[in-house]
Amino acid sequence: MAKLKITQVKSGIGSTKRQKATLESLGLKKLNQTVVHEATPQIVGMANKLRHLLSIEEVK
Incomplete structure (x- = not known):
């Protein structure tokens, strides 16, 4: 499976x-x-719900 690199770029x-x-x-x-x-x-679902706060990249 692929991996996702998730970074929080905006405050909660x-x-x-x-x-x-x-x-x-x-x-x-x-x-x-x-x-x-x-x-x-x-x-993926959790990240999509918060995509306005996160930066999401696929890591190989």
Whole structure:
């Protein structure tokens, strides 16, 4: 499977509790923090819900 490199580029301040919980689920706690996850449907769905806060790149 492909991997996704997910970086938080905007703050979660002002977001809903649900969006903040999704950020935490992805392992993102700080601005400009980067995590790498397998591109499972669950991770892709979470990233798509927060695409206005994140930068998403595919890693080979």
